[in-house]
Structure formats: structure tokens, C-alpha cells
Ligand SMILES: Nc1ncnc2c1ncn2[C@@H]1O[C@H](COP(=O)(O)OP(=O)(O)OP(=O)(O)O)[C@@H](O)[C@H]1O
């Protein structure tokens with residue numbers, strides 16, 4: 001598997017071909033998704049290394065969320081290859097991606113309205129006992145509630161009543177639940193799709209703190225955001241999507257807000273990505 | 278701040294931890310009490326008799342036990358189906374097939390439960406050859422459960438893997454299974470079961486089976502992963518999928534269990550009636566759905582419980598026996614049943630809207 005990765009890294013026009021292979025957490029090559037005639041994602045070559053926080057920016061409909069959905073196998077890609085954690089992967093579905101160690105906050109939240117906070121936090125990975133009962137194994141409500149409280153404590157997210165259905169919570173509270181969920185479970189890669197889009201000032205600061213904690217713990221992150229300040233504050237590298245293609249890959253030190261905007265709007269294109277028109 | 282436990286939430290809101298959410302089942306229970314009270318009053322006025330209480334003046338009982346027994350016995354067979362419908366509806370689906378599955382299962386199971394000799398003559402309704410007569414009771418039970426399992430499995434597979442709406446898929450099964458139950462003996466009834474088979478539906482056994490299954494599925498829906506995922510799928514199927522729940526496999530399981538419950542209802546019903554007929558179970562699916570909806574299970578999925586459904590079934594039973602008690606025609610019964618079903622759905626939507634604006 002590792003040799004696979006090596007040949008592909010040296011062969012492809014990878015942006016960081018000098019990277020040590022062991023450092024690469026996730027890598028995509030020619031990742032493509034077509035919805036019928038819509039080319040939502042076209043030939044994306046992307047790479048993220050250990051401890052790195054990478055921002056993905058781009059206009060609405062640029063294909064950012066589509067990119068995330070292919071990595072996490074919420075949808076099956078049209079073509080392209082994905083390496084994760086040192087081996088080529090073809091996840092059957094989001095559960096497998098998560099078992100492999102990819103935690104995701106989806107843009108459309110992925111919470112079940114009628115369940116409460118602990119149920120949502122542990123949805124699909126419930127703490128249970130009597131596991132010999134298979135699908136009828138028994139839920140350990142107590143443990144899940146305790147872990148939820150600890151998780152919320154850690155992320156400093158305050159939810160007045162974790163026992164109430166998510167339906168009755170504000171958009172920001174729901175968002176915080178979704179983020180607390182990813183932050184509670186240690187993962188090899190965290191992906192957040194516009195985590196602060198619906199949040200107020202204080203809650204945004206809270207989420208940014210969670211992200212900083214991830215950075216301190218050395219956990220890599222892909223952050224999709226339209227917020228320039230946030231991206232410049234939190235990330236090491238910015239990858240710009242335009243009309244389904246990656247059109248720039250910029251180190252934070254080498255760029256600034258105006259530069260990025262130029263790439264987003266199409267005023268500029270990096271020579272490596274010249275075919276991205 | 279006084280004794281109240283308060284916490285500051287996002288946005289600085291306070292939350293009163295002592296104020297409990299009012300479960301919907303309380304409302305359903307209230308409705309049950311109200312309906313019983315109405316019949317009681319009408320009984321006193323129109324019939325000069327009590328509906329609920331013992332009017333024979335005996336000292337050893339307060340309630341009219343005979344009536345209570347009839348109420349619950351009447352609904353227990355459809356109630357078994359309603360348990361299956363409850364979990365199907367919570368998962369965001371619907372199952373129109375159980376009535377017909379009852380028909381075909383009763384026919385097939387009864388064929389394996391017949392005695393060879395009736396009063397010294399050969400069984401006049403024998404559906405199969407001699408080899409199928411006087412078998413141990415486990416044979417018809419196993420065959421019956423297999424019937425329900427297959428029907429439910431087919432429903433589940435079609436719904437999960439072809440994405441055909443549950444309404445259409447189970448409508449197909451409803452028609453096909455009814456056809457199969459008529460085809461089995463070209464429409465002739467099948468009678469004279471063995472003594473052991475008779476025991477399945479004798480006396481209060483149906484009630485015990487209903488209550489036992491209700492308790493079992495109450496626990497399953499509330500305390501197991503299966504239950505949690507059923508609610509999650511009904512609540513937000515995409516979220517369930519993204520959380521890694523194997524939605525398709527789960528749906529197959531949900532419909533299969535519904536099929537099995539329909540089969541159990543069929544065994545009990547054919548045993549109780551001592552015969553199986555191709556027309557058995559007609560409209561049972563609708564009665565079961567009605568019990569479920571009256572019990573506060575939301576047709577949009579994600580909300581409801583077995584407790585609600587059991588209360589819904591009791592409301593059903595009270596209405597039927599109340600109308601008999603008042604000596605009103607069965608026509609009125611059905612009309613009122615229809616009104617109550619629609620009212621329950623309207624109430625559910627109204628509750629949802631109110632919850633949304635709270
Ligand atoms: N299931 C789908 N079927 C058809 N087209 C789709 C589907 N999902 C996304 N698209 C299209 O793919 C394109 C990319 O969508 P995507 O959600 O990836 O955008 P985005 O970059 O995340 O935008 P935003 O910043 O608004 O979240 C859009 O033009 C969208 O309309």
C-alpha cells in the first residue's frame with residue numbers, strides 16, 4: 001500500500017511532492033464527481049499532512065461540500081483515488097470513513113431532530129452492553145450522558161438541557177452539538193464544513209477555540225469557511241476551489257486576503273492549475 | 278436563585294430543570310379517560326346503566342370486568358399488528374400489507390394444524406395431504422412465522438433497495454398476499470385444528486400475547502440500538518446515514534419484524550376462530566395504523582411510543598364496546614372511527630406547529 005502511495009506521489013503533479021509519505025494523512029488524486037451533467041468536482045488533487053490545518057475556500061457552489069462528501073463516502077465518487085492514513089481507500093459509506101478515523105461536521109448538520117443531545121452525539125456509535133444481542137444490544141444511557149457532559153465541558157459549549165430534543169434548539173446550539181460531536185471523538189482527521197456559518201460572535205469564538213485545541217493536540221483539520229479572518233487565524237494553508245476545480249494552493253505566509261479573493265473570483269490562477277478555467 | 282436549578286445556556290437563556298416536558302402519552306391517556314367518561318354518562322342517561330362499573334351490585338368487584346375483558350380481547354389481535362406498525366411508522370414508513378399477510382399466514386399455517394379425523398370421518402376441509410395432519414403445534418407456528426418473515430423481508434428489501442415509496446411497495450404486497458390467500462385453497466376455508474393449536478387463541482391468551490409483545494417492544498424501542506436507530510431514521514434519514522447507520526439494512530429489519538408480528542396475529546386469530554378463511558384480516562392494517570396514530574405516533578416519523586399505541590388500541594376497544602353498549606349500529610362505529618383517525622392526525626400536526634413556535 002505504501003509503495004502505491006509513493007509511486008503516485010512522485011508521478012503526479014502533487015503540490016507537496018517533497019512531503020514525507022508517513023506525514024500524509026489524506027491525499028486525493030483526480031477526485032471527480034458528476035451529478036448527471038453537473039460537473040460538481042473535477043480532478044481534485046489534494047493533500048493534508050499530520051498536524052496541518054487546511055482551509056478550503058471558494059464561492060457558493062464551487063464544489064467544496066461535494067469534495068467533502070466524496071472523501072467521507074456519503075456519495076460514491078465518479079472517479080479518482082483517495083489515500084488515507086497510508087493506504088488507498090474506497091469507503092463503502094460514512095460509517096467506514098468514520099471507523100477509519102475521519103470525523104466530519106457536515107454543512108447540513110446531520111442531526112436527528114427528535115433525539116436529544118447525547119443520542120445525537122453517539123448516533124451510530126452508541127455505548128452499549130449485552131452486545132451479543134446484535135442490533136438489539138442495550139443502550140448505556142448513563143455512560144453516554146456522562147460522556148456528553150464531559151465532552152461539552154471540554155469544548156466549553158453550554159447547552160441548557162441536553163435531555164431535550166434537538167428540534168427545540170436554536171441553530172447555533174444545534175451547530176455546537178454537531179461540533180462537540182466531532183471534538184469528543186479522537187480522530188485522525190477532522191473535517192468541518194462551514195461550522196460557524198450560523199453562529200453568533202460568542203459561539204464562533206467558542207468553535208474557534210475548539211479548533212485551536214485540535215491544533216494543540218496535533219490533530220489535522222480541513223476547514224471549509226467563507227470567513228477570511230477565521231481562515232487566516234486558524235489555518236496553515238488555503239486551498240481555493242473554483243467551479244469544481246482546485247485553482248490555488250497557498251501557504252498562509254505567502255498570501256493575504258486580497259490575493260485569496262482574486263483566486264476565488266477567478267482574477268488569478270496559479271500556473272500549476274492553469275487548466276482549471 | 279431559590280431552590281430552582283438553573284443553568285445559563287447559549288444566548289444567556291436560563292433553563293428551569295424542574296419543568297418537565299409533558300409526554301404525549303399523557304394526552305392520549307387523557308383522551309381515553311374522557312371517552313370512557315362520555316360513555317359512562319351516556320350510559321347513565323340513555324340506558325340507566327353504568328358503562329365501566331359493576332352494576333350487578335356485587336361486593337367483590339368495582340369494575341365491570343366482563344366489559345373490560347371484552348374491550349382488551351377485541352383489540353389484542355389487531356394490537357399485535359399495531360406494535361409492528363408503530364415501529365414502521367416511527368421509522369418514517371408505512372405498512373399496508375399486514376391485513377393480507379394475516380390472511381395468507383392464517384391459511385398456510387392452518388393447513389399444517391389440521392386434525393386428520395373429525396367425528397370419525399376424514400377432515401372435510403383438509404387443505405393438504407395426510408402427511409400434514411396431526412402435526413405437533415410447532416409445525417404450523419414455524420410455517421406461519423416463516424410466511425410473515427418472507428412477506429416482511431420482501432417488503433423491506435423492495436423499500437430499502439429500490440427506493441419505491443413504502444406506501445406503494447406495501448400496497449403491492451397487500452394485493453398480492455390477499456391473492457395468495459385465496460389461491461391457497463381456491464377460496465375454501467380451512468378448519469378443525471389440533472387441540473394444541475386451539476390453545477394459541479383460547480380464552481385470554483391473545484391478551485397475554487399482546488401485552489407480552491407490547492412490553493417487549495416498548496423495551497426494544499426505548500433501550501436498544503435497534504430502537505434508537507429506528508427513531509433516528511424516521512427523524513432524519515440523511516443524518517442517520519451520515520452518522521453511519523446502515524439505513525437500508527435497518528429498514529429491512531423493521532419491515533421483517535412487522536411481518537413477523539402480522540404472522541403472530543394470524544396464528545392467534547385463526548386459532549381463536551378455529552378456522553382460516555381467505556378474507557381474514559381485511560382492513561386490519563388500517564385499524565392498526567389508526568391505533569398507532571391515535572396513540573400519538575407521528576406519521577412523519579421519529580416520534581411516538583408503544584405506550585401510546587397500547588393506549589390508542591384501548592381507545593379503539595372502548596369505542597367499539599361503547600357503541601355496542603349503547604346499542605348503536607356498526608355504521609356509526611365506523612364513521613366515528615374515521616373521524617377520530619383524522620382528528621388524531623390533525624392534533625399531531627397542531628402539536629408539532631405549537632412545539633415549533635414555543
Ligand atoms: N445531489 C446533487 N445533485 C445535483 N447537483 C448537485 C448535488 N449536490 C450538489 N450539486 C451541485 O454541485 C455544485 C457544488 O455544490 P457544493 O455543495 O459542493 O457547493 P459548495 O462549494 O459547498 O457551496 P457553498 O459554499 O454554498 O456550501 C453546485 O452547483 C450544486 O448545485
Ligand SMILES: [Mg+2]
Pocket residue numbers: 064065066107193
Ligand atoms: Mg457547501
